Amino acid sequence: MREPHRSEPHGARGRAPAARGLKIRGLQVRYGEFVVVQDVSLTVAPGEIVALLGPNGAGKTTTLRAVHGIIPPVDGEITYEGRALHGMPTHERVALGLGLVPEGRExxxxxxxxxxxxxxxxxxxxxxxxxxxxxxxxxxxxxxxxxxxxxxxxxxxxxxxxxxxxxxxxxPTLLMLDEPSLGLAPRIVDLLYDTLRLLGERGLALLIVEQYVHEALALAARGYVLESGRIVLHGPSAQLREHPNLQQTYLSV
Amino acid sequence: MTLPLFLELLVGGLVVGGLYALMAFSFSLILATTHVLNVAHGVFMVLGAAASTLLVRHLGLGVVPAFGLVAAGFLLVGMIFEAVLLKPMAGRASGEVLVSSILVTFGLALALEAMLGFYWARHVEPQPIFALHPRISSFALGDVVVSGPRATVLGIVAVVVGVLHLLLTRTRIGKEARAVAQNLAGALVIGLNPRRVSRAVLTIGIAAAALSGGLFVMAIPLNPFEGLRLTMIAFTVSAAGGVGNLPGALAAGIALGLAEVFTGFWAGPIWSPMMSLLVLFAVLLLRPAAILTGQGR
Structure with missing residues (x-):
C-alpha cells in the first residue's frame, strides 16, 4: 500500500496553493553518525489533522524537532506557509504559527x-x-x-x-503534539482527544505523533507510518485502520 | 558582651551580608540563565568601586547620584561585555559555554585588574585605595549608635534587592529569565529567544555588580587586586543559596556576613575570610552538584 498521495488538499486557496501549510521533502536528520530520519516527506494542509505513527525509535520525535528548529536537518526541505524554514531559529517559527507540545512536556x-x-x-x-x-x-x-x-x-x-x-x-496555526497520551489513564486520554477534536473543528491544523494508533486515527484525516526513519505507509485514516496487520507489521506495539 | 556592642556587630554583619547577597545574586542569576560563570564579576565590582570613588572623591558628586551614574554606565559596559565576549558562544551546548566563559572571563579579569591598577597609580594616586566617606550623620537607636553610611548602604541594598525581585516576578523579561533558568528546552520550544534573555541578564547583572562595588567601599575599602577574591565570595554564596535563587542568596549572604563579623570580633579579623572557605567546603562536601546548577544530588 505505497500508493502516492498527490491530490492537493481541499482547504488550499489563493494563487499558490502548493505553498500553504507544512511541507517536508526528503528530510534527513542525524545524531552524530547515527541517521535517525532517512527520508521523510509529508504535508499538512491548513486546518488538516494528520497522524504520524510508528514504533519507538522510528524518528517521529526527531521529525517534529526538525520542523520546530530544535535540531538542524542534514538534508531536505521544510516549508511552512511558503517560507523555507532552513536555519530559522525556533522563536521565529513560533512567530510564523508553528507550535510544539514536546515529549516530556518541558x-x-x-x-x-x-x-x-x-x-x-x-x-x-x-x-x-x-x-x-x-x-x-x-x-x-x-x-x-x-x-x-x-x-x-x-x-x-x-x-x-x-x-x-x-x-x-x-x-499557532499548526500544532504538533508528541505522544500526548503517553503515560495517561484512558479516561484522561479520551478527554484530551475531545479537546483536540474541538481545536480541529476551530480550524487549527494538528500533526499528532502517537505510538497508540486508535485515538490518533479516529481523529486524523490522514496518517503516515514511519519505520526506521522512512515513511513506509501513507493514506487516509480509514484505509490505514483497515490495513491488515497494521499493528503487528509496522507498529509492534 | 554588652547588648549595644552585640547590636553594633549585628548591624555590621547585616551590611556586609547584604552586600554579599547582592553581588552573589547577580553572579548566580547570570550563571543560571546563561551558563556563563563570570570570573570577572568581582573585578566589575572593583571597577564600580573605582568609578564611584572617582565621581565622589575627585569630582565632588553626592553618593546617590554617583551610584545612579555608575549603574547606568555599567549597563552600557554589560551590553558591550555581552556583545563582544559572549555572542560568539551563543547557541553552544551549556557545558561548552560554561568552560569557555571561565577562560574568557578569567583573562578579562586579569587584564582589567592590571589596567585599573596601572591607570590609578599613574594618574590618580600612587597607592590605589577605593573608599567612600560620605558625610552622612549617624543616629541613635536606643543605646546603639548606627553609622549613617552603613544605614545608607543597608537601605540601598534593600531597595536594589526589592527592584530585582520585582523585575524577576512581575516583568515579562524577568519571567523569561526564570523560565530559561528552570528549563532551557521548554523555553526554546515555546519560542523564547535565549539571546534576548542573556543580553538582558548580563547587562543588568554587570550593572548590579558595579553598583554593589560602589556600595561595598562605603563600608570596606578595596584595592584594585581584590576582584578575584570577591568573585570567590560571590561564587560561594551563590552555591550555598542555590544558583538563581534570590531568597537563597539573601539568606546565605547575610549568614556569611554575620559569621565573618562575629568571628572577627571573637577570634580576630584574620579569621574572618576563613568563613567563606568553610561554607564553600561544606557545600562541596554536602551538595557538590549545587555549585553550578542549583540542584542538589
Whole structure:
C-alpha cells in the first residue's frame, strides 16, 4: 500500500496553493553518525489533522524537532506557509504559527500554572494576553482552578493540558503534539482527544505523533507510518485502520 | 558582651551580608540563565568601586547620584561585555559555554585588574585605595549608635534587592529569565529567544555588580587586586543559596556576613575570610552538584 498521495488538499486557496501549510521533502536528520530520519516527506494542509505513527525509535520525535528548529536537518526541505524554514531559529517559527507540545512536556516546574501560560504568549501575535488566557481556561477549566499552583505539583494529565494550553497561548496555526497520551489513564486520554477534536473543528491544523494508533486515527484525516526513519505507509485514516496487520507489521506495539 | 556592642556587630554583619547577597545574586542569576560563570564579576565590582570613588572623591558628586551614574554606565559596559565576549558562544551546548566563559572571563579579569591598577597609580594616586566617606550623620537607636553610611548602604541594598525581585516576578523579561533558568528546552520550544534573555541578564547583572562595588567601599575599602577574591565570595554564596535563587542568596549572604563579623570580633579579623572557605567546603562536601546548577544530588 505505497500508493502516492498527490491530490492537493481541499482547504488550499489563493494563487499558490502548493505553498500553504507544512511541507517536508526528503528530510534527513542525524545524531552524530547515527541517521535517525532517512527520508521523510509529508504535508499538512491548513486546518488538516494528520497522524504520524510508528514504533519507538522510528524518528517521529526527531521529525517534529526538525520542523520546530530544535535540531538542524542534514538534508531536505521544510516549508511552512511558503517560507523555507532552513536555519530559522525556533522563536521565529513560533512567530510564523508553528507550535510544539514536546515529549516530556518541558514545563517550568517552579512557576505557577498561570506563569507557564503567560510565557507561552508571544507579545504582538494573536489575541491579547488576557483574552488568550481566558480562552485556554475555557478549554481547560481545571487549569483555571489550579492557576496559582506550581506546575511541578500537577498530575500527569494536568501537566499535559498545561503543555497544550501553553502552546495554544502563542496562537499557532499548526500544532504538533508528541505522544500526548503517553503515560495517561484512558479516561484522561479520551478527554484530551475531545479537546483536540474541538481545536480541529476551530480550524487549527494538528500533526499528532502517537505510538497508540486508535485515538490518533479516529481523529486524523490522514496518517503516515514511519519505520526506521522512512515513511513506509501513507493514506487516509480509514484505509490505514483497515490495513491488515497494521499493528503487528509496522507498529509492534 | 554588652547588648549595644552585640547590636553594633549585628548591624555590621547585616551590611556586609547584604552586600554579599547582592553581588552573589547577580553572579548566580547570570550563571543560571546563561551558563556563563563570570570570573570577572568581582573585578566589575572593583571597577564600580573605582568609578564611584572617582565621581565622589575627585569630582565632588553626592553618593546617590554617583551610584545612579555608575549603574547606568555599567549597563552600557554589560551590553558591550555581552556583545563582544559572549555572542560568539551563543547557541553552544551549556557545558561548552560554561568552560569557555571561565577562560574568557578569567583573562578579562586579569587584564582589567592590571589596567585599573596601572591607570590609578599613574594618574590618580600612587597607592590605589577605593573608599567612600560620605558625610552622612549617624543616629541613635536606643543605646546603639548606627553609622549613617552603613544605614545608607543597608537601605540601598534593600531597595536594589526589592527592584530585582520585582523585575524577576512581575516583568515579562524577568519571567523569561526564570523560565530559561528552570528549563532551557521548554523555553526554546515555546519560542523564547535565549539571546534576548542573556543580553538582558548580563547587562543588568554587570550593572548590579558595579553598583554593589560602589556600595561595598562605603563600608570596606578595596584595592584594585581584590576582584578575584570577591568573585570567590560571590561564587560561594551563590552555591550555598542555590544558583538563581534570590531568597537563597539573601539568606546565605547575610549568614556569611554575620559569621565573618562575629568571628572577627571573637577570634580576630584574620579569621574572618576563613568563613567563606568553610561554607564553600561544606557545600562541596554536602551538595557538590549545587555549585553550578542549583540542584542538589
Amino acid at each position: 514545563l517550568f516546574p517552579g512557576m505557577t500554572v498561570e506563569e507557564n501560560l503567560e510565557l507561552g504568549h508571544v507579545p504582538g501575535r494573536g489575541p491579547a494576553l488576557a483574552d488568550s488566557l481566558a480562552d485556554v481556561y475555557r478549554l481547560f477549566p481545571l487549569l483555571r482552578e489550579r492557576r496559582r499552583q506550581q506546575a511541578g505539583t500537577l498530575s500527569g494529565g494536568e501537566q499535559q493540558m498545561l503543555a497544550i494550553g501553553r502552546a495554544l497561548m502563542a496562537a
